[in-house]
Amino acid sequence: MSNLESNFTVVLLGSDFNAYGMARSLYEKYRKPVKAYAEQALAPTRFTKIVDLTLIDGFSEDPKWIESMKELKKEYASHEEPVILIGCGDGYAELISKHKDELKDVFVCPYVDYDLIKKLNSKENFYKLCEEYDLPYPKTKIISKKYFESDEKIEQPFGYPVALKPTNSVEWLDVHFEGRKKAFIIESQDEFEDIIEKIYNNGYTSDLILQDFIPGDDSNMRTLNTYVDKNHKVKMMCLGHPLLEDPSPAAIGNYVAILPEYNEKLYSMVQGFLEKINYVGYANFDMKYDTRDNTFKLFEINLRQGRSSFFVSLNGYNLADWVVRDYAFDDLSDKETVYSNENKDNRYLWLGVGEQVFKKYAKDNADKEFALQLIKKGQYGTTFWYNRDKSFKRWLLDIWIKHNYAKNFKRYFSEK
Numbered sequence: 001m002s003n004l005e006s007n008f009t010v011v012l013l014g015s016d017f018n019a020y021g022m023a024r025s026l027y028e029k030y031r032k033p034v035k036a037y038a039e040q041a042l043a044p045t046r047f048t049k050i051v052d053l054t055l056i057d058g059f060s061e062d063p064k065w066i067e068s069m070k071e072l073k074k075e076y077a078s079h080e081e082p083v084i085l086i087g088c089g090d091g092y093a094e095l096i097s098k099h100k101d102e103l104k105d106v107f108v109c110p111y112v113d114y115d116l117i118k119k120l121n122s123k124e125n126f127y128k129l130c131e132e133y134d135l136p137y138p139k140t141k142i143i144s145k146k147y148f149e150s151d152e153k154i155e156q157p158f159g160y161p162v163a164l165k166p167t168n169s170v171e172w173l174d175v176h177f178e179g180r181k182k183a184f185i186i187e188s189q190d191e192f193e194d195i196i197e198k199i200y201n202n203g204y205t206s207d208l209i210l211q212d213f214i215p216g217d218d219s220n221m222r223t224l225n226t227y228v229d230k231n232h233k234v235k236m237m238c239l240g241h242p243l244l245e246d247p248s249p250a251a252i253g254n255y256v257a258i259l260p261e262y263n264e265k266l267y268s269m270v271q272g273f274l275e276k277i278n279y280v281g282y283a284n285f286d287m288k289y290d291t292r293d294n295t296f297k298l299f300e301i302n303l304r305q306g307r308s309s310f311f312v313s314l315n316g317y318n319l320a321d322w323v324v325r326d327y328a329f330d331d332l333s334d335k336e337t338v339y340s341n342e343n344k345d346n347r348y349l350w351l352g353v354g355e356q357v358f359k360k361y362a363k364d365n366a367d368k369e370f371a372l373q374l375i376k377k378g379q380y381g382t383t384f385w386y387n388r389d390k391s392f393k394r395w396l397l398d399i400w401i402k403h404n405y406a407k408n409f410k411r412y413f414s415e416k
Helices: 016-030 063-074 092-099 114-121 123-132 145-149 189-201 264-274 310-314 321-327 354-363 367-379 391-412
Strands: 009-013 035-040 051-055 082-089 140-143 162-165 184-187 208-212 222-226 234-245 255-261 281-290 295-302 349-351
Touching: 009 016, 009 063, 009 162, 016 321, 063 184, 082 092, 082 114, 082 123, 082 321, 092 114, 092 208, 092 321, 114 123, 123 208, 123 295, 145 189, 145 264, 162 189, 184 189, 222 255, 222 264, 222 321, 234 321, 234 354, 234 367, 255 354, 255 367, 264 281, 281 321, 354 367, 354 391
Parallel strands: 009 035, 009 082, 035 051
Antiparallel strands: 140 208, 162 184, 162 208, 222 234, 222 281, 234 255, 255 349, 281 295
């Protein structure tokens, strides 16, 4: 093992596309497998030689999580190099932040303090911060469980359609009922009342966000990935233009095709916000362009890299390496911020679905035509299919994943 390889260890929490994308990014540069821990094995990290996955029953929440992490501390305590802990999901990111003081003697925990993470993880509180820092967001009304349980009729002031989503994305993971979605687009008052009743009668306790629905299809969305160093300075920003989203109810909002994009105004706005709140680590913003006033409205901040964030590495800005450079090599403090994707000729299309699904369902426009040109030139890629991690079993799994996407698009897709 070279000195470069032994200068750090990265430990991933999760087994999803997010985890595989981070492991792949690290393997591409350092050529060593990454250790990961999760509650269950998911398709992206099966039959792989670049992720060494250990499963721990009950690992997704306390008290089992912190009990397990205390045992892992014993295992990693002898490491002289920095051991960097990266959560690949909302729940893991929040747990690391919550227990940072108990972990930091062994692990590097590149996350904000728990008080701030609770503010940012709540969409309701995030919108309050948007007000404070003059960031545009959709017109919003908060609905509480107490309001639902009162005799007062729940009114909505925006006209239909409207968007409805939970403020607490972590709690929402444990709520299940027929028709459950990550977010709802509601067309009538009867549907509105029915969905709220199902949500609160099936165990959800936090507030709901009712929003003015911003018109337009998936191609009006944008996603922005950032890395903020330990000195609270933004060091990398990479904007993506989603051209297609997963239409299945449990995965609405998950991007499956992203074209890299450059927008100096957006970069400046988000960088100013992150540095003012003393952010640290990875962050991912989702937003939508509103043609009614020609602004990008922020939907949320994810306090981690996202499942589709490998598009950053695909376009030459190795997403996982920023935290390594920051904490293992300490070489970011004197570096200028990287504002990605300025050169249009160097862009690569990221796909989470097969090419045929993209060609059939993405909206016909100039961006799709540019994406098709990139496909013809070979300037495209996926998270899952990696030439240094190929095998017959992963090839079969790739076919199965693409088949399921094709089936779901056929069943659920409709132009929004």
